[in-house]
Amino acid sequence: MENITADLGTWIRQYQDLIEVFVLVFLTLLASWIAGRVLDSLEKRFAATKNVYDDAVLFAARKPLVWLILLLGLSHAAEIAGSDAEVELFELIAPLRTLGVIVLVAMFAWRAVRFVEERVISPEFSEQPVDATTATAIGKLLRLSILITAVITAAQTLGFSIAGLLAMGGVGGIAIGFAARDLLANFFGALMIYMDRPFAVGEWIRSPDRNIEGTVEEIGWRLTRIRTFDRRPLYVPNAIFTQIALENPGRMSNRRIFETVGVRYTDVGVLPKILEDVRSMLSEHPDIAQDRILMVNFDSFGASSLDFMVYAFTKTTVWTEFHVVKEDVLFKIAAIIAGHGGEIAFPTRTLHVDSMPVEDRPATVEATQTSEQGEKPA
Numbered sequence: 001m002e003n004i005t006a007d008l009g010t011w012i013r014q015y016q017d018l019i020e021v022f023v024l025v026f027l028t029l030l031a032s033w034i035a036g037r038v039l040d041s042l043e044k045r046f047a048a049t050k051n052v053y054d055d056a057v058l059f060a061a062r063k064p065l066v067w068l069i070l071l072l073g074l075s076h077a078a079e080i081a082g083s084d085a086e087v088e089l090f091e092l093i094a095p096l097r098t099l100g101v102i103v104l105v106a107m108f109a110w111r112a113v114r115f116v117e118e119r120v121i122s123p124e125f126s127e128q129p130v131d132a133t134t135a136t137a138i139g140k141l142l143r144l145s146i147l148i149t150a151v152i153t154a155a156q157t158l159g160f161s162i163a164g165l166l167a168m169g170g171v172g173g174i175a176i177g178f179a180a181r182d183l184l185a186n187f188f189g190a191l192m193i194y195m196d197r198p199f200a201v202g203e204w205i206r207s208p209d210r211n212i213e214g215t216v217e218e219i220g221w222r223l224t225r226i227r228t229f230d231r232r233p234l235y236v237p238n239a240i241f242t243q244i245a246l247e248n249p250g251r252m253s254n255r256r257i258f259e260t261v262g263v264r265y266t267d268v269g270v271l272p273k274i275l276e277d278v279r280s281m282l283s284e285h286p287d288i289a290q291d292r293i294l295m296v297n298f299d300s301f302g303a304s305s306l307d308f309m310v311y312a313f314t315k316t317t318v319w320t321e322f323h324v325v326k327e328d329v330l331f332k333i334a335a336i337i338a339g340h341g342g343e344i345a346f347p348t349r350t351l352h353v354d355s356m357p358v359e360d361r362p363a364t365v366e367a368t369q370t371s372e373q374g375e376k377p378a
Contacts (some may be wrong), residue, residue, distance in 0.1 A: 255319075
């Protein structure tokens with residue numbers, strides 16, 4: 001019995017490292033499996049709440065946590081396996097493990113920021129959605145900060161001098177600044193867009209200075225993508241927006257109806273009544289804004305018509321709805337004119353022929369009246 005115990009002890013001492021490696025690998029795999037089950041359980045519990053941030057933490061931690069457990073466990077197992085081996089490769093395990101932890105932490109933060117950015121702008125996940133432009137700007141700044149922090153920390157871990165890198169970056173930044181002036185101009189142009197917010201994703205913009213008009217789809221650090229009304233993508237460098245005037249019709253409070261209507265000169269007697277009825281119609285129209293300017297006035301003596309001006313604003317700012325309201329208003333104006341026995345005038349010309357002496361006058365004299373459509377007998 002004593003011999004068996006001694007032999008077992010000798011065998012254990014002989015294969016102690018192998019046993020430790022086996023146990024550590026087994027415990028690592030078990031811990032990663034348990035972590036996955038715990039995350040599944042938490043996901044069901046967090047799904048019952050409307051809190052975006054706990055969902056973000058859970059989503060961001062799922063892959064990095066499992067990989068972190070595997071990284072720590074397997075790296076320690078590798079160190080045990082190579083403790084007696086005089087191989088330089090095993091000396092890299094510790095710094096590589098530290099580098100892996102840095103990458104996984106950065107990955108966790110990156111995924112969390114991305115998750116929150118996507119959820120806070122969606123009405124499905126947020127009762128008060130955040131402006132998409134603001135959320136995108138903050139998300140990009142946070143991700144850039146995470147990337148820079150991870151790179152600096154990793155460089156320091158690998159033995160690089162941070163001071164030297166910063167000094168080199170300062171000198172290199174000057175050279176890059178001269179070589180990439182347009183790129184930097186677009187970057188600061190994007191920064192101005194995020195700060196001043198002249199437009200946001202989803203809004204309709206138009207520039208009277210350039211042939212730019214459409215709906216904003218994406219605001220990047222270098223380019224802004226605009227979808228024109230013929231459904232073509234238009235890519236505009238952000239620096240352009242610092243040099244041009246820009247209209248944002250999407251932020252208008254009302255849309256304007258501004259039309260000139262002409263009636264015949266023979267309708268001058270009923271024109272005051274027509275104007276009065278058009279004013280009453282607009283004042284009672286449910287889709288016309290009564291808190292804005294409303295004008296219906298005789299405007300000018302036209303070449304072939306008496307012109308009056310109709311000036312009003314609709315309550316809606318939606319382009320399609322505006323044209324429905326405008327169409328209704330114009331039809332009602334036409335009905336009012338017809339109701340008073342008038343007609344909407346069209347351009348005409350009258351040709352007069354002077355009388356001829358009796359002795360030179362032919363048997364018949366015809367006077368003609370011409371119009372845009374031809375000539376008619378007078």
